Amino acid sequence: MAEISLDQVENRVDITDVVCPVTFVKAKVALEELDPGDLIAVHMNDGEPVQNVPRSIKEEGHQILKLVDNQDGTYDLIVRKGEEE
Amino acid sequence: MAVDYAALKAGGFMRQKQKNTFSLRLRCVGGTVTAEQLAVIKQVADQYGHGYIHLTARQGIEIPFIKLEDIDDVKAALAKGGVEPGVCGPRVRTVTACQGGRCCPSGCIDALDIAEKLDARYFGRELPCKFKFGVTGCINNCLKMEENDFGVKGAYDVSYDEDACIHCGLCAKVCRENAITFEGDTLIFDESKCSHCGRCVKSCPTDAWKGKSAFRVFIGGTFGNHIITGKELTPLIKDEATLMRVADATIDYFATHSKKGERFGKTLERLGTDELQGILEAAAAEA
Ligand code: HEM
Ligand code: SF4
Ligand code: SF4
Ligand code: SF4
Numbered sequence: 001m002a003e004i005s006l007d008q009v010e011n012r013v014d015i016t017d018v019v020c021p022v023t024f025v026k027a028k029v030a031l032e033e034l035d036p037g038d039l040i041a042v043h044m045n046d047g048e049p050v051q052n053v054p055r056s057i058k059e060e061g062h063q064i065l066k067l068v069d070n071q072d073g074t075y076d077l078i079v080r081k082g083e084e085e
Numbered sequence: 086m087a088v089d090y091a092a093l094k095a096g097g098f099m100r101q102k103q104k105n106t107f108s109l110r111l112r113c114v115g116g117t118v119t120a121e122q123l124a125v126i127k128q129v130a131d132q133y134g135h136g137y138i139h140l141t142a143r144q145g146i147e148i149p150f151i152k153l154e155d156i157d158d159v160k161a162a163l164a165k166g167g168v169e170p171g172v173c174g175p176r177v178r179t180v181t182a183c184q185g186g187r188c189c190p191s192g193c194i195d196a197l198d199i200a201e202k203l204d205a206r207y208f209g210r211e212l213p214c215k216f217k218f219g220v221t222g223c224i225n226n227c228l229k230m231e232e233n234d235f236g237v238k239g240a241y242d243v244s245y246d247e248d249a250c251i252h253c254g255l256c257a258k259v260c261r262e263n264a265i266t267f268e269g270d271t272l273i274f275d276e277s278k279c280s281h282c283g284r285c286v287k288s289c290p291t292d293a294w295k296g297k298s299a300f301r302v303f304i305g306g307t308f309g310n311h312i313i314t315g316k317e318l319t320p321l322i323k324d325e326a327t328l329m330r331v332a333d334a335t336i337d338y339f340a341t342h343s344k345k346g347e348r349f350g351k352t353l354e355r356l357g358t359d360e361l362q363g364i365l366e367a368a369a370a371e372a
Contacts, residue, residue, distance in 0.1 A: 051259045055288045059190060064290030067253040 004039075004065050009078055011040035015049065016074060023049050024056045031062060034081045039065070042077040050075050097170030098156065105153040108139065110171035111163070112208070115182030115200035115220070116144035125166025133159050143217070144181045145171060175346070177207040177216045177336075185222030185239060186298075192222035193283045194239030194298045199328070203237075206329065207336065213343040216336070217307075224282035231315035234349040235335055236303040241283030241296030242323055245274055249293035256285035256294055281321055299323045302331055304361070305350040313350030318362040319369050327369050334368035335361075 013030035015023045027042050034040060042057070044050055054064055054077055061082035068076040090100060097110040111126065118126070126146060130138055135150040151159055160170065171179060180203045183189065185196025200220045207218070221228035222239040230236030250272060257265040257272075264278035265285060286296035300322040306315030322328050338361050343352040353361065 050255075051284075051288070054255055054290065055190075055259075058288075058290055064253070066251065067255055069254065 004078060006041055006068055006076055006078070009039045009041045011038060012043065013040060014043040015053070016043060016045045020048055020052065024053050027053060027057060028060065031057075031060075031079070031081055036081050036083045038081045040079050040081065041068075042079060044075055044077065046073045046075065050077075053077070091174070093156075094174045097172055098151070099147065099173055101149065103150075107151045107153065107156070108147045108149040109134075109151045109159065110141070110173060111146045111148070112169040112171045112179070113145050114180055114204045115197040117197060118146065119167070122166050122168050125163055125168055128166075129159055129162050132162075141179075143179050143219075145179050172209050175212055175214050177210045177212065177218070180204040180208065180218040180220070181228060181233070182220040183222050183228045185220070189222055191225055191287065192239060193241045193296065194220075194222055194300065196220040196222040196228070196237075196239060199237060199300075199325070202325075202329070203332065206332070210336070212336070212340055213345050214348050216339060216349065218332075224280065224284075231303045231306045232308045232312075233306050233315060234304070234339070235332060236306055236315045237328070238301040238303065240281035240299045240301050240321060241286050242281060242299040242321060243279065243283065243286055243294055243296050245272065246293050246295065247272070249291045251291055251293075253290060255288045255290065259284040259288045297323070300328050302328070304335060304365075305353045305358075307348045307350045311351075313348075313354070315350075316353075316358060318358055319365050322369060330368045330371060331365050334364050338364060 011034060013027055015026045018026055044053055057079055058064055063080040065080055066078040098107040099110060101108055130136055130148050133151055133155045134148045139147045139149055141147055180200045182196040182200035185194055186192030187195055187197055203218045217233040218235045219228050219230040219233035220237040221230040230238055252270050257267060262278045262280050264275050266273045281299060283296045285294040301317060302319055302322060303315030303317050305313060307313050319331055339349050
């Protein structure tokens with residue numbers, strides 16, 4: 001797979017300002033506004049969010065391309081929106 | 086007519102402090118009660134009880150305030166909705182379970198299915214003392230399975246496929262045992278540290294980690310007055326047939342080594358676990 005970098009991703013959602021379970025809900029809402037195949041970077045905190053949100057996004061049928069460690073206690077998860085059911 | 090309390094107790098009728106009055110324990114497996122069963126339970130509670138049920142600490146239902154003279158009518162009424170009385174006394178009790186992999190995203194096994202199979206195999210079996218089974222779907226252990234004489238915890242037997250890996254690092258982050266580390270871009274898996282929790286499998290975006298349902302078994306737990314935590318005496322159990330062999334061997338050992346009225350945990354404190362461990366390892370290894 002070709003390496004993808006954050007600059008190539010147009011859409012952003014920051015979920016560092018909310019706590020579980022709203023973290024996932026906020027990411028889900030942002031994903032719903034996209035079309036299948038669109039890319040989005042989900043900006044999240046270390047700890048519970050990075051341990052649980054990627055898994056929930058995968059279970060919803062989206063494709064996770066990369067996890068970028070920003071080395072400041074946050075991560076960006078690059079996600080490609082899956083097909084609508 | 087003299088009241089045979091032992092027979093009533095075997096049939097789930099718990100004597101209340103009020104004369105000739107019983108709290109009727111129902112047979113429930115893994116906390117599952119169908120709508121059809123609920124309807125008949127409601128009807129019996131209204132007609133023969135005091136219009137309510139009690140949820141027991143182990144996922145059971147009791148209908149309090151059943152009168153001695155109504156027992157046969159109550160049994161017949163419940164049977165119409167597919168509800169059976171439970172058991173009390175020195176025998177295999179309600180098998181408890183969480184919803185496990187049928188509903189819960191964390192589940193590694195179908196805990197309810199395993200509970201149903203254990204119930205079908207052992208429910209009501211006469212033993213020196215009561216004996217409890219509990220099945221929890223994963224390491225989160227919502228069902229608190231170590232408080233049972235035979236507790237089962239869902240697990241994954243995990244394997245890693247380097248070709249599918251995009252080196253995102255998530256699995257190393259979610260692993261609580263430090264079994265996964267990276268040396269540069271190379272993933273190192275230290276299986277000796279692995280608890281088989283399956284968190285790597287659940288989180289891996291590309292399914293580079295694969296998991297096969299497996300079981301961890303904890304023996305001799307009890308709550309109540311003197312608390313004993315179940316102990317793991319067997320390595321990871323990788324299939325259902327092995328699980329059942331280990332369960333058979335455990336119950337047989339309990340039946341032949343416990344004193345009347347002695348909980349399994351107490352027996353194991355008295356005798357130690359070495360002999361049982363040998364027996365269970367042999368039962369697990371048998372193919
Ligand atoms: C990605 C989303 C979510 C994450 C990361 C998450 C994570 C967690 C974690 C780590 C705990 C603590 C567990 C413990 O200490 O044992 C917890 C507890 C809890 N969560 Fe979530 N959860 C999520 C979604 C939800 C949702 C959608 C709901 C309900 C609408 C929810 C309801 C609860 C409740 C009620 C508890 C407390 C359980 C208790 O007190 O034992 N969670 N969650
Ligand atoms: S023990 Fe695991 S599978 Fe069972 S309910 Fe809890 S989290 Fe879900
Ligand atoms: S199964 Fe659990 S303990 Fe084992 S490597 Fe995966 S996350 Fe770590
Ligand atoms: S989570 Fe999966 S893709 Fe990411 S590093 Fe681990 S094995 Fe590789």
